[in-house]
Amino acid sequence: MAVSKFAYVKSFEQPDSLLPNTYIVVRVDGHAFHRLSQDHQFIRPNDDRALQLMDHAAKDVMKEFTDIVMAFGESDEYSFLFRKTSTAHKRRHAKILSIVTSTFTSSYAFHWSKYLPNTPLQYPPTFDARVVLYPSAKEIRDYFSWRQSDTHVNNLYNTIFWALVQQAGETTSRAHEILKGTVSKQKNEMLYSRFGINYNDLPLRYRKGTTLVREKATSENTLDGREKPSSEVVVLHCDIIKDEFWDGRRHLLE
Ligand code: ATP
Ligand code: ATP
Ligand code: MG
Ligand code: MG
Ligand code: MG
Ligand code: MG
Ligand code: MG
Numbered sequence: 001m002a003v004s005k006f007a008y009v010k011s012f013e014q015p016d017s018l019l020p021n022t023y024i025v026v027r028v029d030g031h032a033f034h035r036l037s038q039d040h041q042f043i044r045p046n047d048d049r050a051l052q053l054m055d056h057a058a059k060d061v062m063k064e065f066t067d068i069v070m071a072f073g074e075s076d077e078y079s080f081l082f083r084k085t086s087t088a089h090k091r092r093h094a095k096i097l098s099i100v101t102s103t104f105t106s107s108y109a110f111h112w113s114k115y116l117p118n119t120p121l122q123y124p125p126t127f128d129a130r131v132v133l134y135p136s137a138k139e140i141r142d143y144f145s146w147r148q149s150d151t152h153v154n155n156l157y158n159t160i161f162w163a164l165v166q167q168a169g170e171t172t173s174r175a176h177e178i179l180k181g182t183v184s185k186q187k188n189e190m191l192y193s194r195f196g197i198n199y200n201d202l203p204l205r206y207r208k209g210t211t212l213v214r215e216k217a218t219s220e221n222t223l224d225g226r227e228k229p230s231s232e233v234v235v236l237h238c239d240i241i242k243d244e245f246w247d248g249r250r251h252l253l254e
Helices: 004-012 033-039 048-064 093-115 137-166 172-179 184-195 204-208 243-247
Strands: 023-030 068-074 077-082 127-134 210-214 218-221 227-230 233-236
Touching: 023 033, 023 093, 023 137, 048 068, 048 077, 048 093, 048 210, 048 233, 068 137, 077 093, 077 137, 093 127, 127 137, 137 172, 137 184, 137 204
Parallel strands: none
Antiparallel strands: 023 077, 023 127, 068 077, 068 210, 210 233, 218 227
């Protein structure tokens, strides 16, 4: 049968290429993970196993897209930064967004049992995602500072909240009540005086989230002597707000 009679429907597909020469950020976030984390008994306030599963899924995304130079993860979300000159999938919005999201989601489900071996998945986990374009390095710095500040604010709140519930025996609604209107300083003091917890002693993973960086490609010699470019993804839990992180990694924003 001739296809030509029907093929005109293809022309209804709209071009959706992302503005050239701008930084592409894709952020995925677990859909209804408040419920998923309850249904699967995540450890509060921070379940390491679930965080490491997120990191694994993010590394799989970075294997699929070699133009992703950096990623930052906390809680049920991950942000991916594409270098601004990337031409991955001809910069088609739908292609990039859908492949990042489905690679991440599918890897998360595929590797679940390695990280939570005694907790069978009860239903398929899903993630939402968005693409945001940023014109300059300043906005990229500010974007990642925004996400890492969020990590800090949430972790401080969750740490004191769960100490009140798990150690002081408060109900969750009482704990919310106690914390209402408190500023960081008061939360830090309450953590120390009531629970002997020094916030700065908590694991860096919880306080700073996870940063994945593709270190600059270096040439390495293969066994037969040919040179092959290689780049490695490094896992960090460090400050990405101050200059130090960026000063040593100019290639991330080139
Ligand atoms: P939405 O679908 O709008 O994103 P959500 O229920 O996923 O809603 P979020 O604001 O994204 O809400 O928050 C995710 C929630 O998942 C956190 O508040 C926390 O309760 C839980 N969570 C995610 N990862 C972990 C983890 N590693 N350890 C403990 N709890 C986690
Ligand atoms: P892209 O990533 O751009 O979608 P693609 O290689 O997946 O590239 P498609 O145009 O989506 O290309 O085509 C999918 C191809 O997969 C089909 O052309 C066909 O060769 C193969 N395929 C998919 N499903 C089946 C099936 N049920 N039986 C046999 N072949 C299949
Ligand atoms: Mg969300
Ligand atoms: Mg979520
Ligand atoms: Mg979230
Ligand atoms: Mg296909
Ligand atoms: Mg197809």
